[in-house]
Amino acid sequence: MQDLLTRFLFPMCPHLSLSPPPPATLWLLLPVCLSVGPPPLSEMKEKNPWHSPVAIIITVIGVIVIVALVIVAVLQNRPLAQKYKYGIVLDAGSSHTALYIYEWPAEKDNNTGRVEQKHSCKVIGPGISSYASAPQKAGESLKACMKEAEQWVPVKRHPETPLYLGATAGMRLLNIENSAASDKVFEAVGEALQKSPFSYQGARILSGQEEGAFGWVTVNYLDDRLSQGLETTGALDLGGASTQISFVSDQYDGSESPSNAVNFRLYGNDYELYTHSFLCYGKDQAQRLKLAHQTQSGPNAVEDPCQHPGYNTTKKYSVLYDSPCVSNRKPQGAPATFLHTGTGNVKQCQDVVKNIFNFTDCKYSQCSFNGVYQPSLQGPFGAFSAYYFVTSFLNLTDTSVPLEDVRKKLERYCATSWSQIVQEHPGVKEKYLAEYCFSGTYILTLLTEGYNFTSESYSNINFIKKIKGSDAGWTLGYMLNLTNMIPAEAPDSPPLPHAGYVSIVSICAVVIFILLLFSLRPLWARHCKKQQIV
Ligand SMILES: O=c1[nH]cnc2c1ncn2[C@@H]1O[C@H](COP(=O)(O)OP(=O)(O)O)[C@@H](O)[C@H]1O
Ligand SMILES: [Ca+2]
Numbered sequence: 001m002q003d004l005l006t007r008f009l010f011p012m013c014p015h016l017s018l019s020p021p022p023p024a025t026l027w028l029l030l031p032v033c034l035s036v037g038p039p040p041l042s043e044m045k046e047k048n049p050w051h052s053p054v055a056i057i058i059t060v061i062g063v064i065v066i067v068a069l070v071i072v073a074v075l076q077n078r079p080l081a082q083k084y085k086y087g088i089v090l091d092a093g094s095s096h097t098a099l100y101i102y103e104w105p106a107e108k109d110n111n112t113g114r115v116e117q118k119h120s121c122k123v124i125g126p127g128i129s130s131y132a133s134a135p136q137k138a139g140e141s142l143k144a145c146m147k148e149a150e151q152w153v154p155v156k157r158h159p160e161t162p163l164y165l166g167a168t169a170g171m172r173l174l175n176i177e178n179s180a181a182s183d184k185v186f187e188a189v190g191e192a193l194q195k196s197p198f199s200y201q202g203a204r205i206l207s208g209q210e211e212g213a214f215g216w217v218t219v220n221y222l223d224d225r226l227s228q229g230l231e232t233t234g235a236l237d238l239g240g241a242s243t244q245i246s247f248v249s250d251q252y253d254g255s256e257s258p259s260n261a262v263n264f265r266l267y268g269n270d271y272e273l274y275t276h277s278f279l280c281y282g283k284d285q286a287q288r289l290k291l292a293h294q295t296q297s298g299p300n301a302v303e304d305p306c307q308h309p310g311y312n313t314t315k316k317y318s319v320l321y322d323s324p325c326v327s328n329r330k331p332q333g334a335p336a337t338f339l340h341t342g343t344g345n346v347k348q349c350q351d352v353v354k355n356i357f358n359f360t361d362c363k364y365s366q367c368s369f370n371g372v373y374q375p376s377l378q379g380p381f382g383a384f385s386a387y388y389f390v391t392s393f394l395n396l397t398d399t400s401v402p403l404e405d406v407r408k409k410l411e412r413y414c415a416t417s418w419s420q421i422v423q424e425h426p427g428v429k430e431k432y433l434a435e436y437c438f439s440g441t442y443i444l445t446l447l448t449e450g451y452n453f454t455s456e457s458y459s460n461i462n463f464i465k466k467i468k469g470s471d472a473g474w475t476l477g478y479m480l481n482l483t484n485m486i487p488a489e490a491p492d493s494p495p496l497p498h499a500g501y502v503s504i505v506s507i508c509a510v511v512i513f514i515l516l517l518f519s520l521r522p523l524w525a526r527h528c529k530k531q532q533i534v
Contacts, residue, residue, distance in 0.1 A: 069506060086153045086161040088198060089475040094170025094241035097123035099145040100475050101152050117470035119152045121145035128189060129170035132181040139192030146196050158197035165203035166478055168211055169241030169282055177324045208277020212244035213262040216273060217477030219382045222467035226266045236383035240284035245451055246275035249375040256364055257373035268490035274375055280325035283386050283439050289356040292326040299334045306349040306438035307342025308418035315340050346411040349441045357450060369450045381461045384472035388465045390439040397463040403455045410440045
């Protein structure tokens with residue numbers, strides 16, 4: 001460009017200098033060149049054309065315009081001090097409650113992948129359904145985490161921050177068992193949350209379908225699959241009282257078993273999701289189902305292949321049967337307690353676990369278990385919550401390891417004596433330690449026999465806890481839905497990023513300026529000639 005100027009424009013005004021100026025000053029000389037004609041020959045020696053008022057004014061204006069253009073371009077593109085919005089969701093699960101704080105840039109709500117988990121807080125104590133006989137305590141238990149949330153959300157954002165509480169299978173079961181008690185727990189929890197400075201939006205029980213579908217939304221949102229219209233990931237959630245499976249299958253259009261269909265239109269794409277929640281098939285209730293089955297044959301003692309050899313505990317029948325999942329199976333004339341001992345045999349454990357599933361009744365073209373329709377599995381799956389806790393403890397999260405090797409590893413673990421297990425894991429709660437052998441076996445049985453994962457499709461499962469720093473679970477999907485943060489249609493975006501737009505406008509301005517100079521060239525040539533003649 002500068003070369004062009006030197007070769008074509010500068011010679012137009014030979015009166016300005018005998019030799020071309022350095023390239024950097026060429027641009028500044030242009031307006032001067034244009035504004036001042038060559039002075040009469042008589043004046044050439046005494047009057048410097050640079051001192052003409054018109055030249056000075058035009059030079060100053062030119063410089064101001066260029067500087068303004070650069071400032072505008074720079075200011076427009078500087079990273080803005082980001083403002084954030086917040087949302088809080090309490091996951092009132094059967095075993096415990098957890099609080100999640102989400103954060104997203106205030107101006108860009110609609111952009112996918114923008115909402116992130118800022119903080120989480122684990123409520124001390126059991127799940128809210130365990131407070132049926134003392135509901136006030138359910139409300140009190142949340143206070144510490146609510147105080148923590150007040151520290152994490154900036155004070156000026158408190159009144160506009162929505163706060164939701166969603167309860168899952170623990171409260172579903174309490175509601176079945178004693179709906180008055182469940183109402184009282186919600187009352188107490190509502191009272192406690194209303195006292196917080198946040199915008200409390202209510203507490204309710206999620207349906208199993210919602211729990212499954214919002215888990216699927218979370219996983220796919222965090223993976224940016226929804227906004228980009230990519231193939232989706234299925235979601236497998238294992239809780240304490242229920243378990244969910246959700247995925248998109250080409251085979252499923254909702255016509256067979258419509259009750260399993262959830263339809264979404266997200267970012268301009270339609271999704272027909274298959275989802276099912278199995279109440280009582282979370283790992284804690286599944287353990288009860290299994291024990292209920294085992295106690296049928298001999299009510300005084302249970303020799304359990306799913307417990308480690310040397311495990312020996314006395315358990316209360318009243319505790320085991322205190323759940324609608326098993327309450328109708330209590331053996332007649334059962335004693336108050338039974339002796340629970342371990343033999344540590346995975347193959348036998350698998351057989352006992354299989355007893356809690358019904359694989360025979362199916363009125364559809366195909367089923368998972370208990371007569372529930374399930375289309376053929378498709379695509380990758382993210383398995384979270386207790387799927388992750390158990391497989392990570394057992395070092396079984398690597399699904400590229402053949403299923404046979406996974407089973408062998410589990411066999412060795414279960415056959416280890418209880419005293420050795422306790423000794424090797426001093427920091428792990430005994431409640432969890434006592435159940436990993438069962439939970440590992442249950443997970444493998446549920447996946448392979450229940451959902452029909454094969455040795456090949458098993459490797460499509462990813463055991464995950466977090467995706468890009470946010471926990472996998474239903475809470476984020478629930479909040480995105482309630483705050484309308486995922487648009488049904490893809491948001492229109494400008495064809496060019498801002499920096500590109502500014503650059504192109506600047507280049508165009510310069511090109512137009514140069515073309516203008518070229519078009520004026522003959523005029524100037526004539527003008528210069530005239531001056532010389534005079
Ligand atoms: O560190 C852990 N190790 C093993 N299991 C865990 C750990 N933390 C949580 N869990 C289990 O994860 C499950 C979480 O279930 P949740 O309380 O969400 O029930 P829900 O989803 O059925 O309502 C429970 O079975 C709980 O015992
Ligand atoms: Ca859960």
